[in-house]
Amino acid sequence: MNVIAIAMSAGALALAPSIIPPTPVPSAGRDEAATAISPGEIVAAAPASEWVAIAPEDMLVMTLAPAADGAVREVVIQLMPAPYGAGWVENIRTLARARWYDGIAVTRVQDNYVVQWGDPNAEDEAGAKPLPDGLRTMKEADYVVPFGQTRPRQRVVIMSDPYSDMAFYEAGWPLATKDGSAWPVHCYGMVGVGRGMSPDTGSGAELYTVIGHAPRHLDRNIAVVGRVIEGIEHLSSLPRGTGPLGFYEDPAQNVPIASIRIASDLPESERPRFEYLSTEGPTFDRYVEARTSRRDPFFITPARGIDVCNAPVPVRRVSER
């Protein structure tokens, strides 16, 4: 048993879209008694009280240059709350408010790894874009925080994590802990801060998101500062770079970024609204349990195991105002 839940309660059930395996074809003689509702159905049944609004100052709206067919390509990123990634997140707000990101580009797309964006001329001293004042320099110790610094009322815990003593969720984020430290984990869609060989070289001017299997070896080695909550397909489906590390070889392949704005700096009518499912409520607990042992109709053999990146925290866009 990999999941220990510290809170438990019931909830009404309803039908909803879910993450389902290939080829949904009518059933032919499966054991009905063995089946149950899917994780997506559990989430859809969560009461409104378990959905937590994401503050506009915690969201970035990244607008890529329009696609070849003119389509708008917008990516929404949720920034991590303090204490996780705090110094870097502040730098990112500083850079966004200085409009420093406007006109930079996606320069690297490495299959099963990362999409990265920054100043295409960063390594050319003469041509590099000057950084704004007020950026903090972070250090090695900032990649982790003391475990237990924040205390959610309840926690879903995943005991079997090859990369830590325990993975857990707190305030809507996947985290791991070992040796008294806690840190955010590199799951698909998480956003991190590119850096050079020295731990203090990542300012937040160069960011990446994970587009493949969780590169958990990066945990505690690079700052995780957020996650893509909408539009990751605009990044994950970009052509792969053919240069070393997946960098685009020809600058003409770079994908220009028109702007990156903090949602709270946008006119209110343009602000996206998102909510995440509380990781401290009973529904999240049931969701992780259901993902741990899938019993919805397609499944024959429930895994009875889960890894933290295979139980992503549900996030939804709120369309009505």
Added chain:
Amino acid sequence: MNVIAIAMSAGALALAPSIIPPTPVPSAGRDEAATAISPGEIVAAAPASEWVAIAPEDMLVMTLAPAADGAVREVVIQLMPAPYGAGWVENIRTLARARWYDGIAVTRVQDNYVVQWGDPNAEDEAGAKPLPDGLRTMKEADYVVPFGQTRPRQRVVIMSDPYSDMAFYEAGWPLATKDGSAWPVHCYGMVGVGRGMSPDTGSGAELYTVIGHAPRHLDRNIAVVGRVIEGIEHLSSLPRGTGPLGFYEDPAQNVPIASIRIASDLPESERPRFEYLSTEGPTFDRYVEARTSRRDPFFITPARGIDVCNAPVPVRRVSER
């Protein structure tokens, strides 16, 4: 310590491309004593004797319709050796030899999940492509094989796997075991057989590959029959489908597949040649150990842990004949 190696020996070291984190920038004062060569460098130093040729009858060459710019898009898939996926692999050879796959299409691209291809008209009884004779019907029990049925001389074992008692590598493939059974695991790039709700519905006519975080909950629930060893970017960078489950809503979005051939059926001059790094040799053991605790210069804190999908078996194209 997550890796137990049953064989160990030394090997010469050389420099080679590797899987390295973002932003390779000159070092600034890292502890040189703490650093070591990268997993990629270890692999590059493997003697020729540790590379195993992939038999031409175990490779599929899938040719997509040319890209908009006319570029050739070829994907090479390695099929699993018996006993894993055996019945399905035989069906796939039958379908390929009947040229049944020619003219089917990629119909589904779901972000962080799978790319799937098959007959676009499969669910239209009148329009569906008739299947060739001689296909075997597989059953639930075929999703696993008895553990220990094959006996490699040495094994690299990963003890910490949330989805099994133990993950291991055998004859070049990542596997897991529990309750006396063993099965291939759903890592990035693995190829599986789409099926309906009933376990016996997957013939091999509909296939998928993983393009996101390992969906290990599918292990033992769908047949894994191979892996993409070249050209996955032609699939993983396709536009995501906007219909339910990532299916393309408009048939015009489907990506036609010109042909799928067994490499041994191609003229010898057109056959691709590939090798995998023996998982029973000393280099693979050192490679997994190095990926478990990265000590190459970029890293501050070695993970001291690994998951089986984060240590993919190295495969290389052999260009000279």
